[in-house]
Amino acid sequence: MAWVRVSGPPRVEVAVDMGNPFLNLTVDAFLRIGTIAATRAGAEDTYHIIQKRNISSHDFEKTLKKMCKEGVYWGTVAGLYVGTEYGVERIRGTRDWKNAMIGGAVTGAVVSAVSNNKKDKIAIDAITGAAIATAAEFINYLT
Numbered sequence: 001m002a003w004v005r006v007s008g009p010p011r012v013e014v015a016v017d018m019g020n021p022f023l024n025l026t027v028d029a030f031l032r033i034g035t036i037a038a039t040r041a042g043a044e045d046t047y048h049i050i051q052k053r054n055i056s057s058h059d060f061e062k063t064l065k066k067m068c069k070e071g072v073y074w075g076t077v078a079g080l081y082v083g084t085e086y087g088v089e090r091i092r093g094t095r096d097w098k099n100a101m102i103g104g105a106v107t108g109a110v111v112s113a114v115s116n117n118k119k120d121k122i123a124i125d126a127i128t129g130a131a132i133a134t135a136a137e138f139i140n141y142l143t
Contacts, residue, residue, distance in 0.1 A: 029082035034075025041070040081107040097137045104133025
């Protein structure tokens with residue numbers, strides 16, 4: 001029996017050169033996460049349409065709108081986080097978990113504030129964003 005070593009899932013590499021590292025990272029994050037979110041929304045709606053056993057042009061239009069909305073929303077969140085983390089790294093002059101923590105806190109606070117939440121909810125969302133980003137950074141250090 002022959003074993004085939006697979007190094008991971010298939011990858012699609014797309015490079016968008018905006019002429020600035022900050023913009024390159026931000027646009028890259030927007031495109032990657034936005035694509036994932038749009039795909040997830042499309043898969044979810046497809047499942048519901050199959051369960052209904054009925055498809056219409058209205059269902060297709062609704063799914064397409066949801067895919068666009070979710071893709072733009074999560075792509076913007078990702079771009080904000082990556083851009084903030086990169087900016088903090090440039091300002092601090094070092095690359096460590098604190099950049100992720102600050103990027104997560106700023107992203108959580110901005111997303112919450114844009115959603116017209118009150119001060120307490122904005123603070124909680126900032127803390128949550130910081131905790132998630134820091135945990136993700138620590139997990140990346142382990143692998």
